[in-house]
Amino acid sequence: MLAQASPWYAHALQRTAAGPAEPLAVPARVEWTTRPGSGPGTEILGPDLRRKRVVELGxxxxxNAACLATRHGVHVIGVDLVGLQIRRARSxxxxxxxxxxxxxxxxxxxxASDEQFDAIYSVFGAIGLVAPELLLPAIAQRLKPGCTLAFSVPHPQCGNRRPASDDRPGRDFVTLPDSTRLPIARWDFDAERWDKHLTRAGLRLTSAREFHDARTTPTTLLVSACKL
Ligand SMILES: C[S@@+](CC[C@H](N)C(=O)[O-])C[C@H]1O[C@@H](n2cnc3c(N)ncnc32)[C@H](O)[C@@H]1O
Structure with missing residues (x-):
């Protein structure tokens, strides 16, 4: 039954069953990587975001949205494909x-939005899971000039994978809490290919940083870009 549902719905369903429904503490920092405490803080999104309007995709x-809103006074809109995740977030x-x-x-x-935002970000969220030739121009359209897009994606070489050799998505898996692996499509680009797609969309790559686990295996690619 789960194999027929959206992998992200199955993921949310198992996480909901496994996790507490009561309010959780707001984390101390935004985590961009798989290693808590490594990686930058919110400064990557721009200086002084207090009272600014920011969107998280996925x-x-x-x-992370709760941390930005509570500890940095940012107005955050968290968007997720799966209604169950949104119920979890609200609870x-x-x-x-x-x-x-x-x-x-x-x-x-x-x-559908007609608003111009002060930053847009994704932490292993929708960026990389939606065709970049569609999503990046839509992001550029909704960002104010000079404002930042930042996103982390699984490093294209983590787990012995290889970066995409063309603009098509590759096959990846969502691993559920019960260890079931469900296939998904992922645009597994290296920094150079992200740069090309960002430029086409009207964004300028400002940094691409790699993060590793304790054994120096690359785990995370964190990209930031500026709306021209
Ligand atoms: C690996 S989880 C990461 C969630 C969260 N950002 C975090 O750091 O824990 C990926 C999330 O992206 C959401 N997602 C997948 N495709 C999406 C899309 N097209 N639009 C919005 N959210 C999407 C999934 O439902 C899931 O909650």
């Missing part, structure tokens, strides 16, 4: 100020 249970953090959670496809949310 927010999951909302911990954990819905009581907090400056925070809105919306269920929907990242691309559809951006296309």
């Amino acid at each position: 927010c999951g249970p909302g911990h 954990h953090y819905g009581r907090l100020n400056n925070l809105t959670f919306v269920a929907g496809h990242a691309l559809h949310y951006l296309q």
